[in-house]
Amino acid sequence: MTTESATTTITEKATFGAGCFWQVEEAFRGLDGVIDTAVGYEGGHVDNPTYEQVCTGNTGHVEVCQVTFDPAKIDYEQLVEKYLDIHDPTQLNRQGPDVGWQYRSVIFADGDDQAEIARQVIERAQPRFRNQIVTEVEPSAPFWRAEEYHQCYLEKRGSHGGLLGTLLGR
Numbered sequence: 001m002t003t004e005s006a007t008t009t010i011t012e013k014a015t016f017g018a019g020c021f022w023q024v025e026e027a028f029r030g031l032d033g034v035i036d037t038a039v040g041y042e043g044g045h046v047d048n049p050t051y052e053q054v055c056t057g058n059t060g061h062v063e064v065c066q067v068t069f070d071p072a073k074i075d076y077e078q079l080v081e082k083y084l085d086i087h088d089p090t091q092l093n094r095q096g097p098d099v100g101w102q103y104r105s106v107i108f109a110d111g112d113d114q115a116e117i118a119r120q121v122i123e124r125a126q127p128r129f130r131n132q133i134v135t136e137v138e139p140s141a142p143f144w145r146a147e148e149y150h151q152c153y154l155e156k157r158g159s160h161g162g163l164l165g166t167l168l169g170r
Helices: 021-029 051-055 076-086 112-128 162-167
Strands: 012-018 034-042 062-069 105-109 136-139 143-145
Touching (some): 012 076, 021 062, 062 076, 062 105, 105 112
Antiparallel strands (some): 012 105
């Protein structure tokens, strides 16, 4: 008699805003322990906003990447450290050429534990930066998945160096 054991992977979610969500998603997709990513909008006052609505800056939403991960393979602290490496957390309401509230540096924490870890990682990282880190840590809010054409956008276009890599000729 053969016994099959079903293994269940326990997952958690982490949500990060760091400018254009395409680059953020691309940076997290390749990490061991990341099971899935989705880009979308969080933190605003309009239900199920469209990309066009968010781009106006009038909905209060931020472009974010929601990361589903296996905490047995990668922990939340490592994800926050990666997050601080992939964007400039000292830029207020912008990332490079993308300017506006929707491009701000923000971590939407799923509970007090995530919020505390995020604050600790930010505090430890501050000496690496000349300017003050302006990344905000806020409680998670409803996540609205972006339109399908935004999902895995850079991967679909073969731009694995990401948007910044493309702009820098990499």
